[in-house]
Amino acid sequence: MSKLLDPKILMAIKDLSLSAKMTIDGFMNGINKSTLKGAGLEFSQYRSYQPGDDLRALDWKMFARSDRYYIRESEVETNISVRILIDASASMNHNDGDFDKIDYVRYLGASLAYLANLQGDAIGLYVLKNNGIFSMTARQDYQHLARLFYQLEQIVPDGTFTQPVHYKELFAGTQKRELLIFLTDLYQKDDEITKLLDTLNSLRHEIVVFHVLSRNEFDLDFRGYSTFEDLETGETIQIDQEKAKQDYKSKLATYLAETRASLLDRRISYRTICTDEPLDEALRDFLKQRSKLRF
Structure with a gap:
């Protein structure tokens, strides 16, 4: 695996487009390129x-x-449309000491977009927060990709996840199925994200959900902090980390298993991804899903 897939190294490169190119070059040099018929x-x-x-x-x-x-x-499949959906609600500001979730998502989204563009696919970007969606219709050209990188850099997470706003009209697309990649921490209060996924699923699109979590969320290791604040509601709670850790990990494992089962029942591809995890597995998952789409 190339060291360029290490998120700490990637995020030290301030130019998002350069980082994406270096990521994909390193990734493509490190895999056995299977032929896509x-x-x-x-x-x-x-x-x-x-x-x-x-x-x-x-x-x-x-x-x-x-x-x-x-x-x-x-060897190259028919071009498709790949839409990248970014959860930009306030919970994506969560920090694990090295960088925020949104930083990781920004670089992962850029790398996926660069790889899709390299394959000749049209790329679209959709940023969801508060009561609206910023959208870039899928297109396939370098200038469009450069604009997409710019918009990724401008994302500032804020507020709650968007409520349903003409989802069907926005994501109906063409008669062909499309590949939708959703980068989110799945934080929701009233099943608003589940409702979005159900709507997208009804449109018969292929959907991949990357559930983004930080290492301290997995391990409940917040370096001594005992007061926790909900980034979207402002509510706070105090806990004894050592006493709570075992119960927390058990409940987290149950939650992740139930989430995975729920999405797989909907025929939605799902994987958790940690913000300290190299990007190659996410890119492999993208290629795997990409190869399923035959029109």
């Missing part, structure tokens, strides 16, 4: 014609030589 541009192999295949893909020279019908396949 589809209807793209780079020729890969022939296969026998099957009823229902696009006749435009028939290779007539092969037919002339063999008296059999063959289809030309390629």
